[in-house]
Amino acid sequence: MAVYRGLLKQARAFFDDNTSDFIQSYTKAKFRIGIHQADPDRAHKHLRSARTTMHLLERANKHRFVDVISVLEFGYGRKGPRRVQMVNATAGLGKREEIFGSLEQVSKYRPAFYAMAKHSLGESKLRVNPQILRSKQPLNVAKMQDKHWSDIRHKIKPPVDKATMAVLEERAHTGIVNTSRLLASQEDKDALERWTGVWVKMPPKRQVRRYYRTLLEQVSMMQVTTIDVPNTGKYLKSMARHSTVDALGREKPDLVPKKTYTFTKSALAGKRGLGVVNAIDIAGLAL
Incomplete structure (x- = not known):
């Protein structure tokens, strides 16, 4: 429970609201599942992972550049669970869905996935390396190509939508982080100001511009x-x-x-x- 509370506290303190909301919701979902874990080894493994994430957030909230970028990458789908969700949604891939062997079939039946892979890795990296083939038999080549496609799925980075790109460009240009939380009354605004003074330490505008420009290089x-x-x-x-x-x-x-x-x-x-x-x-x- 100490790790759970620490994760939520550090997530709330992170300056980017999109990343903060995602980490909070993902933490709650994972802990709801993990609380019923009967295997002690698995439970300790998950707890170590959660503690590592909490320490990463602590360093990010102190505006350590590398750690801030790492946390932002989680929030905008450059890596981690959100990346998998965005790839599957954009490319039309399912969990149990097989990828066809040849490049011609993938470009025909999964054109969005093929386009994303070509954009991220280059066309030369899409075909399996012939030097690692032990057999030129067509069925074996197709199996190796399928395995290569499954590896590619873990490497490509999905595109963001137009609204997200506009938000990132605005923050990279002005250095101002605008919250998306809607405040209904003056009491809510006062409460947010008090909460900001206690928990949230906003980085200076110059630093914010550097964070989002670095993130835009990947997006x-x-x-x-x-x-x-x-x-x-x-x-x-x-x-x-x-x-x-x-x-x-x-x-x-x-x-x-x-x-x-x-x-x-x-x-x-x-x-x-x-x-x-x-x-x-x-x-x-x-x-």
Whole structure:
């Protein structure tokens, strides 16, 4: 209980409200499950992990740069349980869902996952290394590729939504942390001010800008657009297509929809000026 109370106290004291709320809710959920743990070895292992997290939060609340960035990474899905949730939600992956062997199948059936992996790691890292293959038999190659895809799932970083990117850019620009908690009355505002004076030690604006600029270097936003491309003959006949005849009766090329995934990195990332930052990286995929 001392570790549980300490975790909640340190989480409440962290200056970023999104990360603070996530750590508090995740701590409560894990302790509700762990309280019924019958195996003493597992219980002690979980307790050591919780105590390590509490000490990390304590150092972060003293504005130790490395530890603050580490805590922010947990809160914004760069690592930890929120990263897994964001990857599964964005890429359409399930817990028990298998990933298809070849790159062609993944790009066809899981295009968002393929786009995220290509953006995070580069296309050369997606295919299994042929030097580690003991057999060139197609089934064995497919099994190795599946294992490689499962490893990739733990390495890619999911994109954030547009609203989150806007919040991070604002904080990286101004150095001001705006709370999202809605205050209904003056009494609530007074209570928050008293609580802030006791528990929350806000870092200076210059330090806040450094924290969020560093975080923005890891964050990208994905946008999905649809364009029409000529039919290559590989598409199903049942797929919706545009008319091949215009209003004057002239033949037009058969067109099919194609999804394009665009990853936009904030221009505020790093210390470079707006004109020097290469803001957009495009990965186009056909469905």
